Amino acid sequence: MKLETLARYPFLPESSAYLKQQGITLESLVSSAVYEPARHAGRRRVLEALAEGVIHERAVTGDVDCLVELLSYAVARIIVSCNADEHLIQRYALAEAVATENRLNGENLDFIIEMALFMGMDVRPDDGKASVHFADYLRHSSQMRANEWKLVNKDLDRGRVSVSGKDLARLLRHAVDDRIASELPLPVNDAIIESFRNSIDLVREEVERRKAKFEKETYGKVSFLRLPPCMKRLMGMMKKGENVPHVGRFALTSFLHTIGMSNDEIVAVFSSSPDFKEQLARYQIDHITGKSSGVEYLPPECATMKTQGICFDPDSLCRKKWLHHPLNYYRVKGKKREKPAGKKVVTSSDGQ
Ligand code: SF4
Structure with a gap:
């Protein structure tokens, strides 16, 4: 397979075979000055995945560029593994997958x-x-x-x-x-972590910033009027006793939790489901909301909701380029409602 193809699709098994053939070792990738451009590109790859949910293709003009692209994938996986954060792994894997589809x-x-x-x-x-x-x-x-x-x-x-x-x-x-998600995190030793310390810290800060952005304190009083169409539909399906797929239950639970509903209130939403079993529902809700697991899951972003077929009835606000997340929809709707009469409603940012 051509190097250019491997640079565009670096997850293929042929990629590691190619690197071995070229005599490129992990040690040299981590420490050699020759591979500084690849380490820089790897960090950019992770930050781009976090910020934009996709990894854009670079124009490559020769074998050196292709090799940098190929190695940047290996570096990105190392940086993600050093952070070993579930949100980061999922976001990174999806960004690589979306780039592949494109x-x-x-x-x-x-x-x-x-x-x-x-x-x-x-x-x-x-x-x-x-x-x-x-x-x-x-x-x-x-x-x-x-x-x-x-x-x-x-x-x-x-x-x-x-x-x-x-x-x-x-x-x-x-x-x-x-x-990609199933392969991460890779095992990394202390020496690798130290070598990538700056990149790891930068990525961790960005992950924390993204998580903080969605903290429930920013959502104020729970308002069903502000729910995005996908969540309205999922709630409606629950109320009508229709069967909601697992991914829909996960999205709805994590969303309602993030905007401030208590676990008891979420159980009540689920109680109309045809296969409702309170004990099981509580177990799942307690897990997703971190009560039993210690890990609070964020609701999926719009790209994931679309992939999972649960982005229902998107409206004109959903079609705004900057609206990447159902929580942004909820937040922006809140801002519109809170805006004093006669003042312009600000919708030109991503609602942050
Ligand atoms: S675009 Fe996003 S917010 Fe709108 S319906 Fe789809 S998943 Fe929900």
């Missing part, structure tokens, strides 16, 4: 199929489309709730599902997200 959408179908094969999917060309084994299709589409992804709405022939190149790229996004 790049694949510019490739031809044969290339996307080749990439799916590299990722271990049972896939083959089929009359201008791709044919995926139903088990792989189900595995990688399991979080997508939109009707178009349901197996009953797909062409199914002898256990294989026919998908377009674009759909295959979306399935690959999930495959890449899963793979």
